[in-house]
Amino acid sequence: xxxxxxxxxxxxxxxxxxxxxxxxxxxxxxxxxxxxxxxxxxxxxxxxxxxxxxxxxxxxxxxxxxxxxxxxxxxxxxxxxxxxxxxxxxxxxxxxxxxxxxx
Amino acid sequence: xxxxxxxxxxxxxxxxxxxxxxxxxxxxxxxxxxxxxxxxxxxxxxxxxxxxxxxxxxxxxxxxxxxxxxxxxxxxxxxxxxxxxxxxxxxxxxxxxxxxxxxxxxxxxxxxxxxxxxxxxxxxxxxxxxxxxxxxxxxxxxxxxxxxxxxxxxxxxxxxx
Numbered sequence: 001x002x003x004x005x006x007x008x009x010x011x012x013x014x015x016x017x018x019x020x021x022x023x024x025x026x027x028x029x030x031x032x033x034x035x036x037x038x039x040x041x042x043x044x045x046x047x048x049x050x051x052x053x054x055x056x057x058x059x060x061x062x063x064x065x066x067x068x069x070x071x072x073x074x075x076x077x078x079x080x081x082x083x084x085x086x087x088x089x090x091x092x093x094x095x096x097x098x099x100x101x102x103x
Numbered sequence: 104x105x106x107x108x109x110x111x112x113x114x115x116x117x118x119x120x121x122x123x124x125x126x127x128x129x130x131x132x133x134x135x136x137x138x139x140x141x142x143x144x145x146x147x148x149x150x151x152x153x154x155x156x157x158x159x160x161x162x163x164x165x166x167x168x169x170x171x172x173x174x175x176x177x178x179x180x181x182x183x184x185x186x187x188x189x190x191x192x193x194x195x196x197x198x199x200x201x202x203x204x205x206x207x208x209x210x211x212x213x214x215x216x217x218x219x220x221x222x223x224x225x226x227x228x229x230x231x232x233x234x235x236x237x238x239x240x241x242x243x244x245x246x247x248x249x250x251x252x253x254x255x256x257x258x259x260x261x262x263x264x
Binding site for chain 1: 132135136141215216
């Protein structure tokens with residue numbers, strides 16, 4: 001575990017850069033992580049992030065397939081928003097744990 | 104953490120030569136998993152692997168119950184009528200629980216994720232398969248040479264299933 005400062009907030013991260021405590025997250029932190037991941041956030045990006053955080057709160061095991069069926073974005077769109085590994089990148093920006101799904 | 108000696112996998116070129124459902128899923132999960140990690144992936148369907156991209160066949164693939172010691176049933180029972188269908192049904196229901204889609208939906212997922220799907224020219228000719236027999240998601244028909252050409256570049260790995 002390390003501590004990192006995003007947008008002036010000090011948060012606990014694991015060795016892969018995922019937030020340890022999802023409650024420490026806010027949009028400013030998300031925006032800083034997105035910059036590190038070279039993602040220029042748009043409203044659509046935030047819509048996906050909000051959905052992911054909501055699912056995480058409901059303790060749903062996330063997968064690309066589920067995102068595709070979310071009604072927020074289809075799979076092709078998800079890859080366009082977060083080209084380099086959509087689920088893991090989006091989860092990092094969303095301040096939720098790295099998904100363990102293979103799908 | 105950055106190790107300069109590591110050579111990341113950049114592209115997975117998978118060759119699917121079998122149509123038993125466990126092999127098809129292994130191939131699809133590897134191809135999809137690559138895309139999820141930001142790795143490029145392509146699949147070359149050859150010989151029986153072509154069944155997985157034929158419209159009329161892809162929903163009827165079976166798990167092998169004969170000659171498969173991991174089934175842990177006597178071979179003679181595995182050969183009884185209905186055994187393959189039963190084992191397949193059981194496996195599919197377990198797969199669904201794990202959020203693994205049926206073959207047809209999986210192909211759509213792969214295409215949406217950017218995985219390229221190629222049919223083997225030689226096998227197409229041998230089995231007398233027409234292009235219209237293949238699902239629309241297939242990117243085209245390739246020779247072995249064409250497939251190798253696409254494998255060029257640092258960090259490409261080929262895998263035969």
